[in-house]
Amino acid sequence: MSTETKRQAVVAEVPRLRRYAIALMRDRTEADDLVHDVVLRALDKLHLWREGTNMRTWLFTIMHNLHANEMRRRSRMLDVVPLDTAPPRAEAAGQESAVELSELSRAMGGLSSLHRQVLLLIGLEGLTYTEAAEVLDVPVGTVMSRLSRAREDLRRRIDEGTQTATIRRVK
Amino acid sequence: MSEDRISDSELNALVDGELDPARQAEIEAWLAEDPDSARRVARYRAQNAGLHALYDDILHEDVPPKVAAAFETRRTGVPPWAAMAAAIALFVVGAAGGWIVRGEAGVAPAPQVAQAPRIDTKELMVRASMAHVVSHDDELRRVSTGGKAEVGDYLADRMGKPIRVPSLETFGYRLVGSRVLPDTAGPAAQFVFADETGKKVSLYVRGEQANGVDITYALADDLSMFYWNDSDRSYAMVTRLDDDQGREALLNAAKAVYGQLSQ
Numbered sequence: 001m002s003t004e005t006k007r008q009a010v011v012a013e014v015p016r017l018r019r020y021a022i023a024l025m026r027d028r029t030e031a032d033d034l035v036h037d038v039v040l041r042a043l044d045k046l047h048l049w050r051e052g053t054n055m056r057t058w059l060f061t062i063m064h065n066l067h068a069n070e071m072r073r074r075s076r077m078l079d080v081v082p083l084d085t086a087p088p089r090a091e092a093a094g095q096e097s098a099v100e101l102s103e104l105s106r107a108m109g110g111l112s113s114l115h116r117q118v119l120l121l122i123g124l125e126g127l128t129y130t131e132a133a134e135v136l137d138v139p140v141g142t143v144m145s146r147l148s149r150a151r152e153d154l155r156r157r158i159d160e161g162t163q164t165a166t167i168r169r170v171k
Numbered sequence: 172m173s174e175d176r177i178s179d180s181e182l183n184a185l186v187d188g189e190l191d192p193a194r195q196a197e198i199e200a201w202l203a204e205d206p207d208s209a210r211r212v213a214r215y216r217a218q219n220a221g222l223h224a225l226y227d228d229i230l231h232e233d234v235p236p237k238v239a240a241a242f243e244t245r246r247t248g249v250p251p252w253a254a255m256a257a258a259i260a261l262f263v264v265g266a267a268g269g270w271i272v273r274g275e276a277g278v279a280p281a282p283q284v285a286q287a288p289r290i291d292t293k294e295l296m297v298r299a300s301m302a303h304v305v306s307h308d309d310e311l312r313r314v315s316t317g318g319k320a321e322v323g324d325y326l327a328d329r330m331g332k333p334i335r336v337p338s339l340e341t342f343g344y345r346l347v348g349s350r351v352l353p354d355t356a357g358p359a360a361q362f363v364f365a366d367e368t369g370k371k372v373s374l375y376v377r378g379e380q381a382n383g384v385d386i387t388y389a390l391a392d393d394l395s396m397f398y399w400n401d402s403d404r405s406y407a408m409v410t411r412l413d414d415d416q417g418r419e420a421l422l423n424a425a426k427a428v429y430g431q432l433s434q
Contacts, residue, residue, distance in 0.1 A: 007242070010242075011242065014234055014238060015229065015230040015231075015232070015234075016230070018229055018232070018234075018238070019226050019227070019229040019230055022226065022229055023222070023225070023226045032235050032237050032238055033237070035238050035241075036237050036238050036240070036241045037241075039238060039241035039242060039245075040241050040244070040245060043241070043242070043245040044245065100221065101221055101224055101225055104218070104221040104222070104225065105225055108222075119218070119222070120222065122187055123187075123215075123218060123219040123222050124219070124222040124223065124226060128187075128189065129184075129187070129189055144180045144183065144184075145180070147183055147187075148179045148180060148182075148183050151183065151214075151215050151218060154218055155211075155214050155215075155218070
């Protein structure tokens with residue numbers, strides 16, 4: 001496969017990388033900075049990508065590592081609370097009402113980074129457990145237990161949020 | 172009953188399609204007897220659906236200039252695109268490399284002409300797609316019946332070089348107009364074709380000496396295009412496609428034009 005074809009395979013993954021980065025970091029500017037860095041790194045290391053392996057998993061792995069480095073760097077600095085600049089769409093289609101979506105968005109924001117990662121990789125990006133394990137560099141069993149806890153954590157947070165909202169409305 | 176209770180990991184695996192079909196059928200049957208677990212499965216599925224509802228729109232957004240710039244800096248070492256290029260999200264996708272080797276899993280690189288620079292695909296595509304979007308009738312030189320020779324003369328006169336006028340009639344597209352547009356590479360030509368329903372296909376031709384590119388597919392915003400070049404010009408066929416069938420038709424039209432112009 002020519003370098004140009006590989007480059008184009010990277011280009012084709014940009015929307016997925018952005019979706020994951022924005023959902024994970026909850027800040028579009030930071031997310032696009034991260035995607036920018038992932039693209040640079042991927043293009044520099046393009047010769048290391050083995051043909052026949054999954055380009056998406058490879059790129060998500062690069063993103064995970066860069067993101068982890070960034071988080072480590074930040075934890076040494078002041079605690080930065082990211083703004084949620086990705087509000088849910090006003091006209092939420094389907095069964096989910098805008099209120100439910102904003103509840104979900106808020107609850108996602110409350111999750112730990114580890115839980116958010118695993119939920120997004122599998123629930124949103126549709127990675128298999130094996131792929132997620134590769135990206136996160138943990139055993140498959142860890143992915144499964146983490147995912148299970150993340151979903152319960154999210155469910156609890158949504159329920160608590162909804163109860164608060166209901167009480168507010170009743171008052 | 173506790174031995175029948177479905178494990179957390181299997182509930183999750185069901186949601187994520189990670190169970191083999193036999194086990195999946197078994198678990199699904201058990202769910203009918205275990206309303207708590209069934210509720211959890213429904214909640215998890217709703218979580219996934221909610222995440223898609225929240226974030227899927229991002230997939231259709233333009234690639235921000237900052238990200239596009241990352242590709243640029245690693246291509247030539249030059250600064251990011253010119254401001255105009257940044258205004259259009261440019262998006263080259265899919266197996267490129269052209270129809271000469273089409274059907275191959277791995278695509279052979281285009282033949283390299285020694286010392287010739289690369290074709291400036293961004294410039295070509297930005298200009299071709301802009302020209303396509305703003306090709307309203309009144310801006311085009313209308314083509315009178317049987318006016319192909321007239322169009323050719325008109326363009327040759329303004330471009331300073333003869334140019335063949337392609338025909339797409341076998342594809343149901345009639346030449347409806349043409350014009351000369353300013354381009355950094357000198358005057359560029361645009362041909363606009365339309366079918367009976369008014370659907371437009373345009374061909375943008377700019378002077379450019381670059382090494383060979385076979386017919387290659389690209390997307391810029393919601394416009395699809397096939398582009399290629401010959402010894403001194405680059406070409407882009409542009410239209411708005413609805414499906415893969417349209418893409419195939421556009422490719423065939425591009426091949427026909429390629430054949431007509433390189434005779």
